[in-house]
Structure formats: C-alpha cells, structure tokens
Amino acid sequence: MxxxxxxxxxxxxxxxxxxxxxxxxxxxxxxxxxxxxxxxxxMPPFRQSAMDGYAFKHTIRHQYDIVGVSQAGDHSNIKLEATEAIRIFTGAYVPDDADTVVMQEHVMANKDSILIATMPEKSSNVRPIGxxxxxxxxxxxxxxxxxxxxxxxxxxxxxxxxxxxKKPKAAILVTGNELVEPGQKLKKGKIFESNSIMLEAALQTIGIKKTKVFRVKDNLKATKKALKEILKKNDIVLISGGISVGDYDFVKEALLQNDVKELFYKINQRPGKPMFFGSKNETLVFALPGNPASSLTNFYIYVAPAVKNRMGFAAIHKPKLVRKLNSDIKNETGKTLFLKAKYDETNVTVLNGQSSAMLNTFAVANSLLIVPENVENYKEGQEVFLLPID
Amino acid sequence: MxxxxxxxxxxxxxxxxxxxxxxxxxxxxxxxxxxxxxxxxxMPPFRQSAMDGYAFKHTIRHQYDIVGVSQAGDHSNIKLEATEAIRIFTGAYVPDDADTVVMQEHVMANKDSILIATMPEKSSNVRPIGxxxxxxxxxxxxxxxxxxxxxxxxxxxxxxxxxxxKKPKAAILVTGNELVEPGQKLKKGKIFESNSIMLEAALQTIGIKKTKVFRVKDNLKATKKALKEILKKNDIVLISGGISVGDYDFVKEALLQNDVKELFYKINQRPGKPMFFGSKNETLVFALPGNPASSLTNFYIYVAPAVKNRMGFAAIHKPKLVRKLNSDIKNETGKTLFLKAKYDETNVTVLNGQSSAMLNTFAVANSLLIVPENVENYKEGQEVFLLPID
Missing domain, CATH: 3.90.105.10 (Molybdopterin biosynthesis moea protein, domain 2)
Incomplete structure (x- = not known):
C-alpha cells in the first residue's frame, strides 16, 4: 500500500x-x-489603418484635398502630395506617402476635402509592419x-x-459475472454494468473521443486472452473490477502473465484503495476498483493526469482550486480522503453520500476535496484544496 | 451604446x-x-454483500460451517441453518436466511468452517435493497x-x-474583401482570415462540434442573400466583421433587411465595442467585431453563455473565479475592460499586450479579468472577478 x-x-x-x-x-x-x-x-504584413478615417502626411496643415480611397483589401499605393489625403478604412493599406490616420469623428469633411478639427500625433492609428x-x-x-x-x-x-x-488510444476492459448491459432484462443477483459508459464519457471530457470497450467473464483464461490483444493496440488501458483480494479476482494475475510490470497495487486512500497500476512498453494499465464512485474518483485523480501528460499537457494548464470550508471535516482513517464536493466563487461544501458504491453524489459534485492522510481535522472556514471536475 | x-x-x-x-x-x-x-x-436490486467474507445469521455464535458460496452474479438462495454460513464476495447476493457479512480478514477459516475472531454488528456489510x-x-x-x-x-x-x-445549429458568416484563406498566397493589402477557424474551435469547446462557415465579399447584396439562407437553417449565427461604422460595413443593413430584430448595437466596453445582437424568430444573431481578440472576447462574454442557455445550462454549472491581483489596474476609459489574464491557485496576473488586434496574449491567457466601467482603480492584492476560459 x-x-x-x-x-x-x-x-x-x-x-x-x-x-x-x-x-x-x-x-x-x-x-x-x-x-x-x-x-x-x-503581422500585419503592411502598414494598416487602425481606424476608419483619413490618411495623410503629418505636418502643421489642417486642411487636405481628398484624392482617393483605400478599403480593407485594396492595394492601390496612391501618391500623395503634402496637401492631399485619402479616405481610409480599418485594416486598409496605408499609402507609402502617408504616415498618420485621423479618425473620421475628428474631421469636418465634404466631398472633396477635410478639415482636421482634432489633430492626432504623428503616426497615430497606423499599425506598423510586424x-x-x-x-x-x-x-x-x-x-x-x-x-x-x-x-x-x-x-x-x-x-x-x-x-x-498524438492522443493516446484507449481501451476499457470490463470484468464481472454479475454485470448485465443496460437495456437487457435484469435477472436476480445481477446489476447493470455502468462503469464502461461512465469511463468512456470521462475520457471524452479530456479529449479521447473513441474508446474500445471489451467485456469478459470472471476467469483467468478469458481475461488473459482479452488483455493480450488490448495491450498490443492501446496506449492507455482501463480495467474495471476484478482487482480486489477476493478469490474470484483474476485481473492482476492476468496482467502479470501478460508481462505487465506492476508499478503499484493499493493506495492509502478512501474511496479507491484497490487499484493496480502497471505498464508494458509505454502502454499504461490502470485496473480500477469496480465500485462506480471509486472508479471515477481514481479516474480523475490518476488516469486523467496520465492521459494529459502523454498528450504533452503541462500541469499549469489547470490549476487546483483553493476554497473556504463550509463545515468541519474529521479524518480518523489515516488515509487520504477524496470527498465529493460543490464549490462556488469562494466556498466549498462537502456533499452528503460519500459511499464508494454511490454515484448520485458524484453526479451533482463539481470537485473532489482532498483531505491528506496526515490531516485529522479541517475546521470550518479553513482553506482547502480541490480538484475541479467540471 | x-x-x-x-x-x-x-x-x-x-x-x-x-x-x-x-x-x-x-x-x-x-x-x-x-x-x-x-x-x-x-438499487441495489437485492441485498448485496459490501465485502469479501462470509454471510450468516447474527447470533451469539462464533463458529459456523461453510455450506456454500455466493459470487457476484450468482442467485443461489442457499438455505442456512443457525450454525451455517456461506463464503460470499463483494457485490454478491446475500441469502435470505443471512443478515450479516463478516469480512474475511476478521475470521479464521479452514475448508469447512470459520471461527469469527472479530464479531461485526448485526446487518454489517449488507447493502439493503434500494x-x-x-x-x-x-x-x-x-x-x-x-x-x-x-x-x-x-x-x-x-x-x-x-x-x-438539443444543441443549437450554428453558422459563421465571414465578411471582408481583405481576407485570404490560410494556405493561399498572401497578396499585398490582404491578410489571412482567421476568425472563422477560431470561432469554430471556440464553439467546439462548448459542445458545438460542427459549424457551417460561409464567406461573402463586402457588399450588401451578397451579404443579404447569404444571410437569408443562414437564418433559415440555424439557431445561432455568428458574423465576423463588417459591423463598425465604416462606409463599407453592410452587415447591419443586411440583417435589418432580413427582418432580424435589433436588440442592441455597441457596448460600453474595451475591447469588443462594435457588436450587434439581434434575433429572428428564436435564432440569435451576433455580429462580432472583425478584430480577432475583440471577436473572441465577445464570444466568451456573450456567445458562450447564450449557447449554454439555449442548451439548458444553469449559471451554477461554472462559477466565476475570485483571485487576488498581482498589480494595480487603472481604468480611465469609463468602459468595462476585459483583460487577458492568467490565474493560478490564489492570484491573477494581467498579461502584456491587450490590443484588440492581437491574439498572442489571448493564446496564453486562461481567463478574462473584468474591470467594471465604474471602477477607476484596482489595487494590488485586491480581489477581482475572472471569467475562466480554460
């Protein structure tokens, strides 16, 4: 651990x-x-007018004859005398003979000439090349x-x-004899399989659009065979269930027999303790707990950052949040807790219903509040770290 | 305004x-x-074991004969005498005759019987129906x-x-004679058109995967005709450019001639002042400024919330952030400023390069810092509101 x-x-x-x-x-x-x-x-590739107005060469003159027009997209490099200006629009080419643009609101204009009422400084409203x-x-x-x-x-x-x-190719392997696909009839002793569709959606939120899903019964041979193919063709492998210490949990054995290197097994946390992490070549294998809420917690804490690392993300792209607690928290477990929580602009509330089997709470949470293993108490009003999941 | x-x-x-x-x-x-x-x-649809262990009927007895096994997925409703227990695994059906599960770590077991070393309370480790x-x-x-x-x-x-x-159908109409598609040769006086690809990507971040893009030259007839078709088939219409007061800005006229109702034109803000918002039936029309940074600012401030409202999002889904300022801010404009900024866990830094034509800064920002029009000064250390854009 x-x-x-x-x-x-x-x-x-x-x-x-x-x-x-x-x-x-x-x-x-x-x-x-x-x-x-x-x-x-x-960029800009030429001297661009930053305004709708008139382009001219800056002197002490206030009056200019209008001798042409430059729209955005034009390249008529009109010759200008010292007494001449052109009508010009935002983004348009400023003729080489002009150095300044006066905005149209600052001139009195008739058809043929302008009188500049408010003289701009030289070079105003001309975006230089580059x-x-x-x-x-x-x-x-x-x-x-x-x-x-x-x-x-x-x-x-x-x-x-x-x-x-590249984005990693991801696959999900679901184990468990008790699982029935949603839409099928639920026989006694069975439950609906929901982890694969949930993990697929979670992968979508971090940019993995398509994930292959495989299903096997709880036996070593089937699990081993399925993993062999999956490991060849994927960069991230998520396995749902079959990793606790029960006699019927074949996943770890099937991984080891497929030459997956064990990097750790079990983490001192709640929920989500029974997790196996390993690798084969550069493919990463996360065998997640079967309980849906544990599985999703470990997805956010471990899988999502790994996927992002593989895609080249830097940690800085999504800072953790700091919020003030709305209630005391006790931690008598000696484990790190990940509590489903809801934050607003300043505060955070721990939600009711933290059981590892329950997704209800997760569905209305927007963050996981982190209580480190060595913290026995957080007090109301104290600042704590959150991992946003929205 | x-x-x-x-x-x-x-x-x-x-x-x-x-x-x-x-x-x-x-x-x-x-x-x-x-x-x-x-x-x-x-849910659960039957009484489920929460542990790997042994199921039995709670009495004062500590010793039980093992008479069967219940794996996850089984439904063998084994009959149990008061002296009998079954081996059971997490998620498995608890027989009707049993009321308690003891975890395997708390028993001494041989092949045929167990001795419970640490007696759990009655009903422990059994998840009730529902x-x-x-x-x-x-x-x-x-x-x-x-x-x-x-x-x-x-x-x-x-x-x-x-x-x-449903998600709204979105279209983007790009206007501007000065625009050349990236990948083409850039002739003098022209610039590359980048707003459509940028707005498409921005729409993707809020779940609009496909957006139709249309391009027209700066003239009333072409703009009007293109808009007629676009308005019929879309729920959100973004128009890039052609909305300032220059003589060559036909967009507003083309909208009005298509019976788009003007709801406002120009906002007291920087960047992004020249924006038109209107509607026709339930279709919303945002004519955004042509400057890329202005366009994207207004996308985040106005378009994204409108799209989310139409999809049924509640405001609560993504709270604004509050952060401490790393420097003073002056606002002598009397306008609301949206400043490209970078926040971390506690603070926020206003980035250099806030010009409306520049996207460089936007590309490294993770938020827009909001300075309301009636605020002339923010001081270093003061808490301010941010709109996260990451």
Missing amino acids: IKVEEAIKIIEANSTKMPTKRLAVSKALNYVLAEKIVSPIN EQIAKDDIVFEANTLITPAAIGFLACLGITEVTVY | IKVEEAIKIIEANSTKMPTKRLAVSKALNYVLAEKIVSPIN EQIAKDDIVFEANTLITPAAIGFLACLGITEVTVY
Missing part, C-alpha cells in the same frame, strides 16, 4: 509523451504543440496547448499545419 | 431553450436533461447537466435513453 503522493509520482514518471504527428490547425484544438512555431510572415509579430519571431514554444485563440493566431499567420503529440 | 450588464441581460432574456429530443445515454455527455428522471428499479435509490424515487431533476458520473448513474439503473435539450 503506497501513499497518494507516491502513486501520483510513479504515474507521472511513467506517463511518457506520445509520438508526434502533423495535423491541420483546424483539427488541433486541445492538442499540445510538439514543435516551436516561428512566424512565416510579418507590430503583432515579425517574420521568424517565435509564435509559440513547444508544449503550448492549442486553444481557440492559438488556432486563430496560427491561422492569421497563414499556418495550416502543426506538429502535435 | 449600452452597458455590459444590460447586454448580458438582453441576451439572456432572448436565449430561449432549444426544443428537446430523445438521446442515447451513451451520447448524452454535456447535454442537459429536459425531463425529471425516476428510477425504474431499486440503499442507493428506491424504485420510483427521483434520480435527477430536469435541467441537470449530464456529466460522466450522471451517465454512470443512469446506466446503473438500466436507463438507456433520456430527453435532453
């Missing part, structure tokens, strides 16, 4: 980064860059998470493909 | 809930329930967000379909 912090460290040390691939920027949301990106162009980024400057360092803003920025530089870390 | 709070209220008042549909639970992640769900079964939820009890109220835990809970009750609010 190991401590939670040790378990986290061992998983992190074994969560190697996935291989990389080229991907269209349009498909790259929530991937992590595996390369440094430099800008192929100056103001946003210069050619060959760094756009993003490697390991940057690709957000909507990052996609927009890459696209505005004309970049259409990037190198990213 | 209206205030930010007014804009938010008007949008909320017009964001009607989408029609409902039946959906497989396996597809229902991040949808919102449009019905109250009651449980079709008792402990988690009773038949016909409420599983979830309407308007519950379907999380992985909720999916697990529905599935464990055998529920395979639910009624949810």
Whole structure:
C-alpha cells in the first residue's frame, strides 16, 4: 500500500509523451504543440489603418484635398502630395506617402476635402509592419496547448499545419459475472454494468473521443486472452473490477502473465484503495476498483493526469482550486480522503453520500476535496484544496 | 451604446431553450436533461454483500460451517441453518436466511468452517435493497447537466435513453474583401482570415462540434442573400466583421433587411465595442467585431453563455473565479475592460499586450479579468472577478 503522493509520482514518471504527428490547425484544438512555431510572415504584413478615417502626411496643415480611397483589401499605393489625403478604412493599406490616420469623428469633411478639427500625433492609428509579430519571431514554444485563440493566431499567420503529440488510444476492459448491459432484462443477483459508459464519457471530457470497450467473464483464461490483444493496440488501458483480494479476482494475475510490470497495487486512500497500476512498453494499465464512485474518483485523480501528460499537457494548464470550508471535516482513517464536493466563487461544501458504491453524489459534485492522510481535522472556514471536475 | 450588464441581460432574456429530443445515454455527455428522471428499479436490486467474507445469521455464535458460496452474479438462495454460513464476495447476493457479512480478514477459516475472531454488528456489510435509490424515487431533476458520473448513474439503473435539450445549429458568416484563406498566397493589402477557424474551435469547446462557415465579399447584396439562407437553417449565427461604422460595413443593413430584430448595437466596453445582437424568430444573431481578440472576447462574454442557455445550462454549472491581483489596474476609459489574464491557485496576473488586434496574449491567457466601467482603480492584492476560459 503506497501513499497518494507516491502513486501520483510513479504515474507521472511513467506517463511518457506520445509520438508526434502533423495535423491541420483546424483539427488541433486541445492538442499540445510538439514543435516551436516561428512566424512565416510579418503581422500585419503592411502598414494598416487602425481606424476608419483619413490618411495623410503629418505636418502643421489642417486642411487636405481628398484624392482617393483605400478599403480593407485594396492595394492601390496612391501618391500623395503634402496637401492631399485619402479616405481610409480599418485594416486598409496605408499609402507609402502617408504616415498618420485621423479618425473620421475628428474631421469636418465634404466631398472633396477635410478639415482636421482634432489633430492626432504623428503616426497615430497606423499599425506598423510586424507590430503583432515579425517574420521568424517565435509564435509559440513547444508544449503550448492549442486553444481557440492559438488556432486563430496560427491561422492569421497563414499556418495550416502543426506538429502535435498524438492522443493516446484507449481501451476499457470490463470484468464481472454479475454485470448485465443496460437495456437487457435484469435477472436476480445481477446489476447493470455502468462503469464502461461512465469511463468512456470521462475520457471524452479530456479529449479521447473513441474508446474500445471489451467485456469478459470472471476467469483467468478469458481475461488473459482479452488483455493480450488490448495491450498490443492501446496506449492507455482501463480495467474495471476484478482487482480486489477476493478469490474470484483474476485481473492482476492476468496482467502479470501478460508481462505487465506492476508499478503499484493499493493506495492509502478512501474511496479507491484497490487499484493496480502497471505498464508494458509505454502502454499504461490502470485496473480500477469496480465500485462506480471509486472508479471515477481514481479516474480523475490518476488516469486523467496520465492521459494529459502523454498528450504533452503541462500541469499549469489547470490549476487546483483553493476554497473556504463550509463545515468541519474529521479524518480518523489515516488515509487520504477524496470527498465529493460543490464549490462556488469562494466556498466549498462537502456533499452528503460519500459511499464508494454511490454515484448520485458524484453526479451533482463539481470537485473532489482532498483531505491528506496526515490531516485529522479541517475546521470550518479553513482553506482547502480541490480538484475541479467540471 | 449600452452597458455590459444590460447586454448580458438582453441576451439572456432572448436565449430561449432549444426544443428537446430523445438521446442515447451513451451520447448524452454535456447535454442537459429536459425531463425529471425516476428510477425504474431499486438499487441495489437485492441485498448485496459490501465485502469479501462470509454471510450468516447474527447470533451469539462464533463458529459456523461453510455450506456454500455466493459470487457476484450468482442467485443461489442457499438455505442456512443457525450454525451455517456461506463464503460470499463483494457485490454478491446475500441469502435470505443471512443478515450479516463478516469480512474475511476478521475470521479464521479452514475448508469447512470459520471461527469469527472479530464479531461485526448485526446487518454489517449488507447493502439493503434500494440503499442507493428506491424504485420510483427521483434520480435527477430536469435541467441537470449530464456529466460522466450522471451517465454512470443512469446506466446503473438500466436507463438507456433520456430527453435532453438539443444543441443549437450554428453558422459563421465571414465578411471582408481583405481576407485570404490560410494556405493561399498572401497578396499585398490582404491578410489571412482567421476568425472563422477560431470561432469554430471556440464553439467546439462548448459542445458545438460542427459549424457551417460561409464567406461573402463586402457588399450588401451578397451579404443579404447569404444571410437569408443562414437564418433559415440555424439557431445561432455568428458574423465576423463588417459591423463598425465604416462606409463599407453592410452587415447591419443586411440583417435589418432580413427582418432580424435589433436588440442592441455597441457596448460600453474595451475591447469588443462594435457588436450587434439581434434575433429572428428564436435564432440569435451576433455580429462580432472583425478584430480577432475583440471577436473572441465577445464570444466568451456573450456567445458562450447564450449557447449554454439555449442548451439548458444553469449559471451554477461554472462559477466565476475570485483571485487576488498581482498589480494595480487603472481604468480611465469609463468602459468595462476585459483583460487577458492568467490565474493560478490564489492570484491573477494581467498579461502584456491587450490590443484588440492581437491574439498572442489571448493564446496564453486562461481567463478574462473584468474591470467594471465604474471602477477607476484596482489595487494590488485586491480581489477581482475572472471569467475562466480554460
């Protein structure tokens, strides 16, 4: 039995980064860059008007003849005398002879000429070439998470493909003779199998869209055979059930016989103690407890960070939360507790119904409140750490 | 020009809930329930052992003969005398004649009999029928967000379909003669079009997987014609650019000519002032500023909540954050500022580079810090509100 912090460290040390691939920027949301990106162009690529107004060469003059127009998208490099200006719009090319744009609200204009009422300073409202980024400057360092803003920025530089870390292929193996698929008739002694659909959904929340689900009866031969295939073709393997010490729990044996290296078994926590973590080559195996709430707790605490590590995420992308407790908490177990909780802008409430078999509470929680094993008491009003799960 | 709070209220008042549909639970992640769900079964449906151990009828006896075994999934309702016990495993059916399970660590056992070393209290380790939820009890109220835990809970009750609010169909219309698609050659005076791909990605983050993108040149006729079709077939319409006061901004006119009702135009904020919001029947139209950073700001502040309202989300699902400021902020504009910022567990830093044309900063921000229009100063250490965008 190991401590939670040790378990986290061992998983992190074994969560190697996935291989990389080229991907269209349009498909790259929530991937992590595996390369440094430099800008192929100056942005803006030409001197751009920042306003709707008039472009002219800044002198002491206030009156100018209008000799042309520059719309966004035009490239008519109109020649301007010192007494001349052009009508110009936001984003449009500023002629080489002009150095300043006056916003239209600051001039009195008729069809042929303007009188500048409020003279802007020289260079006003002209975005210089490369103001946003210069050619060959760094756009993003490697390991940057690709957000909507990052996609927009890459696209505005004309970049259409990037190198990213692949997403891991994931599989779920469900064990248990007592399980019946939802939609079937529930015979006596049986319960509906819900962990696979729950874990599939949990994987979706961290970007794994498709997960293969396999089901086996509680026996060594079937479990071993299923695992052999699954281990070959996947980067993350989740196993639901069959890992406690009961005589009918074959999973650990089937894993060891498939040359999965045991990295730890059992963690000093509640819920979620009976968990096996191992690896074969770079494939990670999490044999999760069969109780749904335990299984999902360990998904959030251990599996999700491992998947994100493999995808190249940095921890910084999602900070833990700190909130003030709405009630006292006692911890007489000597174990780390993960309590289903609900936080708001400032506080956190521990929810009723923390039993490991119960998902009701989990469904209305937005966080797991962490009570470390060496903490016997938290007092109302004290600040505590949460892992958000919303 | 209206205030930010007014804009938010008007949008909320017009964001009607989408029609409902039946959906497989396996597809229902991040949808919102449009019905109250009651449980079709008792859960657990039978008296379940909570431990690996031995089931017996609680008396003053400590010694029992082992007369059978109950694995998870079995339904052999073994008859037990007062002197008899059965081997039983977690999740297994507890025979009608037994009322207590002793965990295996608390007995001395040989092949045929056990001696209970630590006697549990009567009824220990037996989960009663309906402990988690009773038949016909409420599983979830309407308007519950379907999380992985909720999916697990529905599935464990055998529920395979639910009624949810549909996701809105979304379209993006891009205007601007200056725009060239990324991957094409960039001619003088042109820039790469990046808002559509950015807004598509932003919509993906709130569950809208596919968005149709349309492009028109800056002229009234083309814009009007494109809008006519788009308005018929979509629930949310985003328009990028063409909404400021320049002579070449046809969008507002094209909207009005398509019988889109103007609900507001221009908001007292920076960035993102020139925005039009309107509706036609229940379709919402957001004409966003052309500057990428302004466009994305208004997406997070206005569009995302509207989409979520239409999907039935309650505000409570994602609280605002409160953080301590790492520096002073001045606001001499009289406008509400939305500043790209980065928060950690306790503090928030305003990032350099807040220009409305620049996406660089946005790409490394994880939040928008809100400075209300009537606040002239925030001091270092003061607590401020953030909208998380990670």
